[in-house]
Amino acid sequence: MTGGPDVGPDPYGLQQRLVDFVTALRTKGIMVGTGETVDAAEAMTRLGLDERSILREGLAGTLTRKHSQRETFDEVFDIYFPPRVGRPRSAEQVPADFDVETLRDMLVETLAVADLDALGELAEIAVDRFGEIGGDPAGWSAKQTLDRVQPQNLLARTMGLRGDDDAVVELGGVSPRDQVRDLIGRFRERVEDEARRRTSETRGRERMVLTAVQAQTEHVDFLSANAEQLEEMRRGVRALARRLATRLSVRRRRSHRNTIDIRRTMRKSMSTGGTPIDLVFAKPRPSRPDLVLLCDVSSSVSGFSGFTMLLVQAMKNQFKKVKVYAFVNAMADVTELISVDGDEDGAGLQARILEQAHVQHGTSSSDYGAAFAEFVARDLESIGSRSSVLILGDARTNYREPGLDDLREIRARSNRTFWLNPEQENIWGTGDSAAFDYADVVEMHECRSVEQLGEFVSRLLPA
Amino acid sequence: MTRTMPFASVADVSERLAAVGYLPSDAIATTVFLASELGKPLLIEGPAGVGKTALAQAVSDATGSPLVRLQCYEGVDEARALYEWNHAKQLLRITASKDESWDETRADIFSEEFLLARPLLTAIRNEEPTVLLIDETDKADIEIEGLLLEVLGDFQITIPEMGTVRARHRPFVVLTSNASRELSEALRRRCIFLHVDYPDSDLEERIVQAKVPGLEHSLTKSIVRVINALRELPLRKAPSVSETIDWANTLLALGAVELDEDTMRDSLGVILKHRSDQEKAQKLLDMESALAR
Ligand SMILES: Nc1ncnc2c1ncn2[C@@H]1O[C@H](COP(=O)(O)OP(=O)(O)OP(=O)(O)O)[C@@H](O)[C@H]1O
Numbered sequence: 001m002t003g004g005p006d007v008g009p010d011p012y013g014l015q016q017r018l019v020d021f022v023t024a025l026r027t028k029g030i031m032v033g034t035g036e037t038v039d040a041a042e043a044m045t046r047l048g049l050d051e052r053s054i055l056r057e058g059l060a061g062t063l064t065r066k067h068s069q070r071e072t073f074d075e076v077f078d079i080y081f082p083p084r085v086g087r088p089r090s091a092e093q094v095p096a097d098f099d100v101e102t103l104r105d106m107l108v109e110t111l112a113v114a115d116l117d118a119l120g121e122l123a124e125i126a127v128d129r130f131g132e133i134g135g136d137p138a139g140w141s142a143k144q145t146l147d148r149v150q151p152q153n154l155l156a157r158t159m160g161l162r163g164d165d166d167a168v169v170e171l172g173g174v175s176p177r178d179q180v181r182d183l184i185g186r187f188r189e190r191v192e193d194e195a196r197r198r199t200s201e202t203r204g205r206e207r208m209v210l211t212a213v214q215a216q217t218e219h220v221d222f223l224s225a226n227a228e229q230l231e232e233m234r235r236g237v238r239a240l241a242r243r244l245a246t247r248l249s250v251r252r253r254r255s256h257r258n259t260i261d262i263r264r265t266m267r268k269s270m271s272t273g274g275t276p277i278d279l280v281f282a283k284p285r286p287s288r289p290d291l292v293l294l295c296d297v298s299s300s301v302s303g304f305s306g307f308t309m310l311l312v313q314a315m316k317n318q319f320k321k322v323k324v325y326a327f328v329n330a331m332a333d334v335t336e337l338i339s340v341d342g343d344e345d346g347a348g349l350q351a352r353i354l355e356q357a358h359v360q361h362g363t364s365s366s367d368y369g370a371a372f373a374e375f376v377a378r379d380l381e382s383i384g385s386r387s388s389v390l391i392l393g394d395a396r397t398n399y400r401e402p403g404l405d406d407l408r409e410i411r412a413r414s415n416r417t418f419w420l421n422p423e424q425e426n427i428w429g430t431g432d433s434a435a436f437d438y439a440d441v442v443e444m445h446e447c448r449s450v451e452q453l454g455e456f457v458s459r460l461l462p463a
Numbered sequence: 464m465t466r467t468m469p470f471a472s473v474a475d476v477s478e479r480l481a482a483v484g485y486l487p488s489d490a491i492a493t494t495v496f497l498a499s500e501l502g503k504p505l506l507i508e509g510p511a512g513v514g515k516t517a518l519a520q521a522v523s524d525a526t527g528s529p530l531v532r533l534q535c536y537e538g539v540d541e542a543r544a545l546y547e548w549n550h551a552k553q554l555l556r557i558t559a560s561k562d563e564s565w566d567e568t569r570a571d572i573f574s575e576e577f578l579l580a581r582p583l584l585t586a587i588r589n590e591e592p593t594v595l596l597i598d599e600t601d602k603a604d605i606e607i608e609g610l611l612l613e614v615l616g617d618f619q620i621t622i623p624e625m626g627t628v629r630a631r632h633r634p635f636v637v638l639t640s641n642a643s644r645e646l647s648e649a650l651r652r653r654c655i656f657l658h659v660d661y662p663d664s665d666l667e668e669r670i671v672q673a674k675v676p677g678l679e680h681s682l683t684k685s686i687v688r689v690i691n692a693l694r695e696l697p698l699r700k701a702p703s704v705s706e707t708i709d710w711a712n713t714l715l716a717l718g719a720v721e722l723d724e725d726t727m728r729d730s731l732g733v734i735l736k737h738r739s740d741q742e743k744a745q746k747l748l749d750m751e752s753a754l755a756r
């Protein structure tokens with residue numbers, strides 16, 4: 001029992017708050033209709049405000065239609081129905097000379113006894129004390145707070161204080177070290193929630209939703225996305241490409257600076273009698289990979305394939321060379337057809353491919369076996385020993401011959417071959433899906449949303 | 464059409480479901496309450512074996528309303544979902560009619576006596592408030608959704624030969640889905656949405672205690688902990704609440720007092736059905752016992 005949301009004593013009526021909440025959800029891609037808003041209002045009346053978690057579940061039941069919307073829903077809910085407002089009591093009681101070292105000491109003790117309530121209070125204090133950033137109106141930054149508190153560096157001290165033996169793990173249990181890691185993760189989340197909560201009070205809820213809540217399309221299922229959502233995703237494709245590129249360049253810089261090649265340092269030090277004096281830094285990793293994309297563009301998965309092709313195209317300069325093949329039941333090289341600059345709408349792309357490339361003959365249903373065979377017979381040369389091959393598709397063969405041998409050939413010729421399947425893993429292998437047969441040959445990943453795709457693509461590239 | 468609102472509050476839902484052996488999370492109790500208050504169908508999605516079907520049964524038990532179930536499958540059609548005429552019986556009746564006019568015969572053979580009511584009609588015609596469970600909706604072809612929208616829209620069914628049947632009481636409707644196919648937006652819009660996931664450890668322990676009362680508390684805890692660890696593995700079929708309960712029953716029957724490695728090894732088949740899953744679990748166990756040593 002956690003109590004109700006703190007909605008008073010502001011003059012802002014509850015109905016208005018609900019309408020604003022719904023509007024905010026819509027800006028994040030959760031398309032709530034009027035009928036549902038009325039239901040939500042009625043739900044609010046019947047459930048009352050005594051119990052915040054019950055209000056949240058009730059509003060989620062009336063306003064969301066899919067589980068994939070839930071994360072966004074919760075983040076927006078936190079902003080419109082915060083657990084409390086204002087400066088937390090915990091922070092008011094803290095003495096003036098309280099510094100970051102004191103907080104860290106307290107944090108270690110709290111982590112050691114796994115006291116979640118105290119952890120929450122420390123997060124409030126930390127944000128209050130160390131998170132404030134200038135500006136008018138003032139704001140609070142989770143990043144600044146965490147940079148100063150550095151909770152991730154408290155693991156060893158906490159383990160020392162706990163004094164238990166990390167090697168003792170109960171069957172199915174979690175090791176003490178992982179428990180502490182998990183608690184540190186929670187502390188971080190609390191800090192993020194608290195910073196968001198306080199900033200939304202001074203800077204306004206709308207603005208907070210705009211900047212601090214991830215757009216829903218990042219989580220939308222490719223397979224169930226409607227035209228509007230797909231459009232949204234495509235509009236975001238360049239931004240995503242840019243984000244991934246930045247993340248990669250940071251990672252590269254960091255890794256090049258820090259990687260010491262232990263073996264070579266040791267070998268070199270042999271000449272100085274074993275004392276390693278000259279650190280040998282690792283050579284930058286091998287150059288950018290070639291990428292070969294084989295995309296099922298049949299209608300069942302075209303949204304997913306279309307988006308991925310655009311993303312890869314937008315990230316072209318991260319790769320040495322990109323080749324894109326598309327197929328329904330015939331394989332065609334479509335590299336030239338994809339341009340992010342031309343028209344960014346994927347519906348146009350899909351039409352262009354179907355029109356201008358020979359990707360199907362006869363029926364319009366996919367035939368993986370036939371497409372792979374054609375590729376192996378004609379285009380295998382495009383794969384080199386440095387190439388990463390990425391296959392996109394739902395592995396639904398329409399009960400046709402899956403072409404496992406050809407797939408093996410593709411894998412053998414490439415450096416690495418992956419398969420991204422936009423279907424939820426728990427329905428792989430059902431009906432005409434040959435997912436498990438293919439997964440025996442190449443590494444298959446579930447890839448249902450922009451978010452998962454982004455994760456995957458950035459792992460694909462060398463650090 | 465009357466609306467029955469059998470529950471006084473969210474807490475009342477929790478208590479009464481618990482009294483019939485179903486322990487709901489906050490999300491479950493809240494949405495059941497709202498579905499009943501707003502008179503809207505409750506659409507439940509979630510992985511296999513998390514208690515979607517059992518929830519409908521529990522609402523029926525808790526409110527003393529009969530449960531009518533439409534089990535969906537590929538190819539389920541109006542004749543299976545709504546009603547059909549008993550042809551064989553109608554033909555018999557026709558051959559037996561000697562001195563009647565054809566009009567009389569027609570009126571007679573398209574009457575109640577020759578009607579086979581299927582779940583949707585049964586639920587609507589029921590004299591008492593009813594829980595209507597439309598189970599595994601995603602297995603049915605998309606066409607059936609049109610029918611559901613119609614029936615769940617105004618709770619009436621028109622039988623051309625007999626007229627329109629209106630519901631006396633609005634049934635409490637539960638639709639379940641495993642999301643093997645996405646249900647249409649139109650259908651979703653009409654429902655209160657509930658996603659049920661695996662319960663948290665605390666709730667799952669209470670479920671095990673309720674379902675398998677004789678089991679030692681410490682053993683319950685171990686079972687739930689191992690099940691949770693297994694759910695973290697990339698398995699083909701993660702163990703669900705049903706498997707947790709089956710396993711608890713098995714261990715009770717075996718007279719186990721603690722969950723040691725041997726016991727686990729011997730009973731792994733109860734929780735994991737695929738060979739490859741058992742192998743993965745075995746690896747995890749080996750690793751952990753190595754750690755523990
Ligand atoms: N909260 C709960 N309280 C009591 N029992 C539960 C609960 N959740 C699940 N169970 C038990 O778990 C078992 C499986 O539940 P059920 O068959 O309803 O799952 P399901 O979600 O309908 O699965 P499927 O998608 O495979 O049809 C039942 O025996 C049920 O009694």
Ligand SMILES: [Mg+2]
Pocket residue numbers: 515516517598639
């Ligand atoms: Mg079921």
